[in-house]
Amino acid sequence: MPDDTEVSALAFGQRVQILRTRRGMTRPVLGGLLGKSPSWVKQVERGVIHVPPLPMILRIAEVLRVRNLSDLTGDQSMPMELFIGPGHPLLPAVRAAVDAFPLADDRPAPDAAHLRARLAHAWTARHSAPNHRDVIGRLLPNLILDGQLAVRQADTAADRRAAQSLLAEVYSLSQFFLAYQPDSALLWRVAERGMVAAQESEDPHALGMAAWLAAEAHRDAAHYDGADAVVQRCLHHLQPQLADGSDQVLAIAGALQVAAGYTAARRGDTGTAWGWWDKADKASKALPEGYYHPVTSFSRAIMGAHAVTLAVELHAGGESVRQATRADAKCIPSRPRRARHRIEEARAYQLDGKPETALETLDKAHTNAPETVQYNGYARRIILEETEAKAPGRRQRAADLAVKVGVLAA
Template sequence: MPSSATPDAYTDPVGFGQRMQILRTRRGMSRPVAAGLLGMSVSWVKQLERGEIGMPKLPVVLRIAELLRVRDLSDLTGDQSVPVDLFVGPGHPRLPAVRDAVNALTLGDSDRQAPPAVHLAARLAKAWAARHQAANHREVIGELLPGLIRDAQLTVRQSDTGTDRRTALAILSEVYSLSQFFVAYQPDSALLWRVAERGMVAAQESEDPHAIGVAAWLAVQAHRDSGQAYFDAADALTREALAYLEPALPDADDRTAAITGAIQFEAGYTAARRGESGAAWGWWDKAQATAARLPSSYYHPVTSFSRAIMGAHAVTVAVELRSGGESVRQAARADAATIPSRPRRARHRIEEARGYQLDGQPDVALAMLAQAHEAAPETIRYSGYARRIVLEETESRVPARRRRAATLAEQLELLAA
């Protein structure tokens, strides 16, 4: 490697501070922004990155890892002896079968009769319901997806009319959306993007507003989760989707109104990740107004958008704005019992845990994570935020807290190689 080349934080024997600087730069994050989000001074970050001070203690290391969305803790620390995935969960046993179905061309199925679109739609609806009801939701949908993907692809291929083809494409797009829920936070980011892109193409060809909205909603999340350098792309996609959906909102059916509200919230979520408090809460207010027009019992099968979810969304906004006190206040107002989806309820508990951790209440944070594990173990196993909190508290000086965190770490198989 030429002496002028940038070292690779993943392979070169560089120190913690230099690794942090490389990873921060790759995220498109300035030093002042990083310092502000960490609650440290710019000079402290500068000294750390220059190697003028040593690697901080584990709680701070984990906050840096969360900020930079480091996948494996050793990418930041350089210690390869104990690999610890943070924002990527373990590869699910059903991942290869789902990957094969996504990659297949279905050309070998040309002699098989495709199922009618109405039957395929009914199977898809049952799959979404199963996902919301199951504690091991990845196992459930991982079993269903290969057949759904192949049948949806075949139904598109065998459509006789333009109308039939658009109907089948809308279904195929939503099957890819379900696939994205399965693939997310697993160790195959290329497959995640392939699924997201195919879902968007199928949705656009279907000309179905709801399908387009769902595909856009998931694509926004994929961009935002790729790091701060992709926030502008997430915002641009949000604006395009809302420009398409909002004009029809007054006459929209419940599911189209719900996907519009879900995208409105995503705009606020991205603003919160940027630290833009006014914009974040402004978008939350807009999404709240959209939720208010929905029936009280309505719950969107893909996004979970509903009246009931807005309290959980408020917790997320406060947490992303790094406001511990406001996070706790919003958590007290939100009613998790009204969230019918087990994985979504578990995610809400994780967000509450983040809020209590920010507010200096680690024991309550661990209690929330225990409730998340009870609601949906597969949700917490794949959550980088939950992993960070549990790892941090295994180093607690309080014996009871340390034992509680160690129990959770064991349940999550957190330190498994």
């Protein structure tokens, strides 16, 4: 198989075949996710069908998780980072805090209660902010440094484990800031540090958070086996503690079940995906009615949104719209998570052949949390696709939204 340096010299169809094979995806699976037959995929890969129109290129990029369109098209003069958002102005400060290697500090570390209160404030601010990276990006550098200091200055083994649990949560918050930014190496470094801190803490909730975020990172990189392995091992570890576990532990187990369902859906495994959703739905009903997990958003209120995403990932247009109609976005208390749900609704409407409604829904998402749309590859893909629409009104609406989101220059 050609290596990465050879891919750019290949024809479009050859690149599709290489990228599909790297994802472990068969032609029937790729065709099904694109709404095409396996023979159509074969004809594209063999060059019988030449480069398709932009809307289909964008859909192929989405299914194959191609982050830069030039990797798929070979046109290096027009790179387009589809699943990577812009670099946030506060990214260098957060990176510097992560990269720092402090060996000594004369100041006393903040106590656990103080760190916990700051973390709670940070999560609350994230959920209420229309641009959450602006908020948590300012808080993270000091949280990272103080969390590390608390671990180093812990007097007892118990204090050290408690500090590691808090540091693991700081790294979890960091991943929400770093996700979809142009520094994937930094994101993976933070994810690995979070996992190590969680393991050192021996805290089941911290372990669950770290595993959930690691699974998200694996799935976004199309490492489906890695995502499954992390989730399955953590669920097995948590299982003995669920009978009398805290709401936090029950919620993180439910979030991991949803994560397993998402990975199955990304693979096109309908039965397994909905089976995991059923388990997670049961887990949500064991939680208090108003409970909302601050990291994963797992709750009774979120299960309708998860159902929409599963149907969309399975490319079931009619079912995804039915689930979108049933789900209540207003009951989701987090602004960025509510905007994310609106984006999933937009994907559902576009799958079902309702592009006008899809654009209208993305407008709502942008009004609610502009940054969420700006950094979301699915939203960017829909907007770009509709800028090529034949209907002038829809094309103009998409172009206006593209300018607001930053996909096109004004």
